[in-house]
Amino acid sequence: MTPPTHAATAPSPHTAAAPVSTQALTLLAGDRVLIDRADLRLDAGQVLSLTGGAGTGKTLLLRALAGLPLPGVTLAGQARTDGRRLLIAQGGRLAPQRPLALQAADVIGHHLGLDASAALRRMADALDRMGVPPAARRFDLPPERLPDSLRWAALFALGIAVGPAVLLADAPAAGLDPTVRLRLLHRLAEWARSSATALILAGRPEDGLDGPADARLCLHEGRVLPTPPIPDPLPAPDHAHHPAGAAVMTAHGLTMSFPMGTGPTGEARRLTAVHSLDLELVDGETLVLLGESGSGKAMLARALLHLPAPSTGRVVWMGRDLTKADDATLRRVRRDVQPLFPDPAGSLDPAMTVGAQLTAVLESLRPDIPADRRPQRVVETLRAVGLPTDTATRWPASLRPLEAARVGLARALMPDPRALVCDEPLATLSAEDRAEFWDDLLTARDRRHLSLILTTERAEEGLRHADRALVLLMGRVVERGSADDLLHHARHPYTQAMLSAARGDRPALEGDPPSALRQPDGCTLRQRCPKARSFCAQAVPTLEPVGPGHAVACHYWDTP
């Protein structure tokens, strides 16, 4: 093994003692080298992103820097931190049921020796820095009753209030919507720079931590290496892929709503997840539905498959109206249109082998294929998605996430469909697995001339593989256009924010999305939108054309 030359931080002119420095820091579990001779140096006010896939040792490295015990791990080399250090552990551990005010008073009091009221004043200042408006500060509530975004903001604010010299954050704001996550991370990074705190953000490569950072390192096979500049694992938009032709699927006035019990005056209440939406899928095209949680994209994807049927409106596949379809017609449509699920492993029956599940698809959707040819067909389809043929004999629980995703794809391809409706099919995959599965999906699309509908919250990734896109916000389309238009000329503030977040930049939206149960009047983005004016509260904006095939639902899309 060659010795590492160095594990670099951002070039720094400082020569004074850095708040964080390690020399040949090595972590060993028995004979296994987890971290190999890491040299780190982080100056005051510097923000470092440390990325790596699951099990690469990020958490161990942070614990070593925080001086916490590492059970079963031997430490060699040197790890030195100067001044007060604070670790925000993975998952943001706050006692779930103890009111936030008491926890803030405990933590701040413990570190700074302040009484409860002084600690809470400090916490309020820190929440200001995190952009949490006074109305949203629920000191009296326990963290388990706070929305995730507010819980993370409170956790970062606790860190800010303590004011450490070194702040270590393990998987910070993981699981939040990209626009919310990037806003919080940028705010934390800005505070670190202004208060001369050395900040390390550690997480998976796909979590967008590189964006707010000044220096970027990644962990690869135990080595700490500089992150390649602007990693771009995705191919450029596929301009050779030009679908043209008739619409194969259309949806008109599609609405999904659910009973929510009765209101105070006895009236039946319903929660509407998708508002009277129209959609068209052209033969051979890839249509991406962009949206974050609560956008209704998953509901829409399922309604298109009648799983379940929409509350109102209709879906038409190749001239067949699914609303009026009998069982035989619906089965014929299912043969043509197959789904991919967000959790591929969970979409496989745990009590059946992979082969039995694939065969069952043929039995019901392709009765024209004789029973003795089914095993051969199963084997061919497994091979086509890059799986060995013995996968057919395996139980779903024994599959790795990428294998499960491929089995899901194989099952969808079994009846020889003409379209796939994919609901976040890569959501459970790591960065490397995502790249591989994109390949599988696009290869299947191109070889079989499939039309694709694909939902995702990753704007840039989705648009790079799409021909057209719909951007969804709280069950409504806010922008519609070609992938190229949306990538380069997005007009809606929400689309722009999603793209900023995908590129690691700070989204221009402030605050958190409203609850689906208490949507504001008028435009649902107005409480977060930098362009909002009083008229935005008065009328829900409707889609208006802004270019060929490009439409935006915003009253002020043309004002800067």
Place this chain on the structure above:
Amino acid sequence: MSAPPPLPTTTHHGKGAAGLALLVALALACTVAPLLNDGAGPLRADRDPVLTALTDGRGSLSFALLSGLLGAGLGVAWSGLAIALGDRAERRLMGAAARLVALPLALLVPLGVGLTGGGLPVLTALVALSAAPLVAGLAHQDLRALLRRDFLTAARAAGRSKGALLLHHLLPNAVRPLLAAGAIALPRALAVESLASLLGLGLPSSVGSWGGAVGVAARLGDGLALVPAALLLALSLWAFHAVADEALRLAAEGPHGGPSNGLPGGSAPDARP
């Protein structure tokens, strides 16, 4: 296609296995206890407090099995009916189960026996009914979680008929959680019967019961007779609970090592009241 490979082995079954082994040992001991007096001689167990307690165990264990299974069946049927009826009827039926679980049903059984005059069939029915709401609540939670699983949606997307969905997908996956929910009825039945017998309102003395033996011994101040019966009762309750816990854990693990509830790692909701 070749045969499926061996199933992934499950680990850490120590407590459940110990409980099961203890139950089997107790059942065997209770069965042979009457024969242990000079080999095959007539029953003279009353001379030995341990043998007496073991002999009484026949009544307690077989009654717990009978009424527990009946209660488990009732509870599972209760939850199945609620789901089949759907919406408002489901809410009402399961609301009733939740309210009944909150009541001290164990105390209502001796009361019911006292009011009705008793008898084995009445006691069996009352004990089964006292266990059924708890089983119904657990089974309903499990069935609802199962019905939300994406593999059922995937099977519908694959054009499977309603019959095939039920037979090939729902039932095979429901067996484990329903058995686990039902298993909780056994310790409950044993505990409720023991309490009723302790108060003299349970199994008739001709059948024999640990609860009854403890009650009689306490009234007579016979510590020597009380200790073995109480100890065997406590051991049996522990063993039944250990087996029921293990069943819940295995159900959460799902068939072939897969999570039964769709959560990574098979974490099951803690459904115990």
